[in-house]
Amino acid sequence: MNGFYSGRSNEHSTESVCPVCLATLPAKLMRRREDSEEIVLLCRVCPQHGVFEEVVWRGEPALAQWHRPKSPASNLSRQTAAGKGCPRDCGRCPGHAQHACTVLLEITQSCNLRCPVCFADAGNGDPRHVPLDLLLEQLAWIREQAGPVVLQLSGGEPMLHPRLPELVEAACRLFPAVQLNTNGIALAGETGKGAAFAESLARTGLSWVFLQFDGTKDEIFTALRGRPLLRQKLQAVANCKAAGLPVVLVPTVVRGVNDQDLGALLRLALSLAPAVRGVHLQPMTRSGRNAFADDGATLTLPEVLAELCVQSGGMVKKEHAAPPGCEHERCSFHCRYFLTRKGELVPLRESSACCGPVAGTADFPSGHEADAAGRESLGRTCCPMPPRSSCCAASGDREDVERAVDVILRSWRGDAGSTADCECAGLNDFDRFIAEARAQSFSLTCMAFQDARTVDLERLRGCCVHVFSPPARLIPFCSYNLTSTEGVPLYRKKRV
Template sequence: MASNRLPPPTSELLGTVESLCPICLKRVSGQYRQVGEQVLLEKACPQHGSFAAVVWRGEPDFRSWLRPKIPWRGGSRRPVERGCPLDCGLCENHGQRTCTVLVEITSRCNLGCPVCFADSGSTAVDPGIDELQRLFVRVMEQTGGCNLQLSGGEPTVRDDLAEVVRRAVRAGFEFVQLNTNGLRFVEDPELAHRLKDAGLSSVFLQFDGVTEHPYTLLRGRPLYELKCRAVDALASAGLGIVLVPTISRKANLDQLFALVGFGVARLPQVRGVHFQPLSLFGRYPAVLQGDHVTLPELMRGLVEQSGGRLAVADFHPPGCEHALCSFSARYLVHEDHGLQRLGSGSCDCRPLPAAQGAATAIAVTARQWTGVTDPDVAASAPRDDLDRFLGRARSHTFSISAMAFQDAWTLSLERLRGCCIHVAQPDGRLVPFCSYNLTAADGTSLHRTR
């Protein structure tokens, strides 16, 4: 009798990888294996057994997304002693220069989300203003110039935040961005104007959806109306706004293009949406364990939810960080909210210097995410069609991007060595973001001190 059982999916070894055990955080060997449409990172620890996590689901093809780079070997580096990722700071094996530095100016927070990569909420004393000034200067000296993000905790709990921004600008940073949940701007709308006057360029605004469900699950309370008011307050000050949703399969995977639509409707103040799939480090509820949304799922979800206004071919791998870490696309938004892709979705597959990609990313990010004035609104003189087109091209570009951070289940040391987003430490070390925030299954941290 014929069997109705489906044949097992095909399995193919794609390559070997160095990773970490998610229990003890010791280095282990692993492999990328394609099983059906899924690519798994499989690894085994002699003490704690075998583990597997999905790192890629479906099209575009995993192998087609890889982009070789010529590693960067410049700058002042720490010698390799214990090996990656224990020597982060940066060590001699790191292959990418700094594109963005995060400085955590407080560990306090006014929200207390169930999901938090920083596990914020500490009552530790904030670093002093002069200490931050010295750190900003040292980062500039080490990196030769990069973008700066002020983070936490929740940075707006500091009453001297405008002075912190001024000190960063004084140290030479041309693009200063604030990573915030936005609640303080609802309580004090004039804060946005004070920060703009101090030199703030952009706001990386936690914004998880266009209904209350994502906030209730990810943040522990309904926040959507407050988030909209925060957007209004920031827009009134002329600050560039980037909406940053944490994406969870259970919370908001069905709201990808709705978030794009929310942002597009608020151009030129909202400059883009930057999706961040939930990574299992820091603080997260048990109900979300194993909830790895992959980059191709985001790309295809955006296309399907857009009703054909977007295409998978619009998106391209990064020129700065490792190819498996992100995607991006930029669009010109027409008056009817039609989206016209800018540039080509295809990439040059020749090996390019990693530092060249970082330099390009620094400039493009600053240009796209900085606040702009709508020339059609601001201009007092009559404008012809060409003036209006050129003005719109400057003010009405919109970016769609995503960054898949690595956790203890998905970490590849090759990817980590290509990281360009670094967290500045009080002693001057620059630690790759995913290494700094990495936590074991029981919450033990590799680098971060609570």
């Protein structure tokens, strides 16, 4: 095992960029203690712009307990050649080590908000929509190159595209899941327009709505989106629920703005389940329109998890969180739960539960017993930690990514609108378990995107979230959005 993870070494060599000029630089992850907490710094020196140290991990679980190695992907289609070096060859180049499980397609530059934190720098009055004919060609190319991935339609605000329903229908014929990344304003439209829009999207086969939803107070929306939006967001969820469209709430998390509202947001999401399938937290990055400030507002993964544990009153525990099997281990955590009828979260598994020998067993809480059995029952008493590094390692091969896509589908599409049938007479435990898992699962996930200050090229090469870049590139999300602290993007076209 790498000495950094085993604790034998406090340094790990990687590569990064200069935040000012984006030049590729050798870098080190350095473990330190600060105020009784363990922190990990990403350190590098630019000959022209000096020393840069950025905290990329703070607190528990420590990185030594957060290891999920992967072998580089084989049979990965490459669209670009190596030449200028990482991250300038993206598209994907021979150095990339992971398949895509999700591909983003930006269908418009138009937006009905102008969020101060927009990494896409959208909503600058650019009215362009990508024509449907061209989008259909792009869909076919993505399917051919990336395989059966989750397709995310994004923008700008994709709901402003006039041909959206036709596009979603076409995408659903090609991909196992189509996710709409939206601010939800169109779904909350007055005089029934929002409800009608939700119904028309449900008819297209759209898998779920990835709904920008930053908190439970209007002042949070005003800070991050420029105006109060809580009422509209709740209306959008209600309209999706009525239409049978699953919803995932997606907050941008900013220290000092909504990091103390995460518990309230989780409780709100649970009250809206099972129509709301989960919360997908995204700590703010400094990219796009938001590239300039450096005020320590970005939270690391353990900090988000710690806030969730405290603010949920113990409902969320650190042991529930597991490192990802698809994207790089330092890029996200996920907690998967059953939601009982009393509104309690029961972990489907804990991160410590590996595939090793079972030290004890517990019954699956079936039917009416589910509430009473609650926490004492599910997936708990497994082996303590270590075997994960071998038995849970992902190879990065196509079948592992397909499994990851399958997990995403089960988590976020589920069986929205229905509740688990507790009148299960005649069903065996497998039937009962499957029915409840479909209807009552709830996911709590957090994705730590990278920016020019935090980008670690080792993580970038392990990325499985790719953006389609015309005419024929698949660029890792954080590379595509990388923007220097002077506002110069690496890949996105500069818009004034």
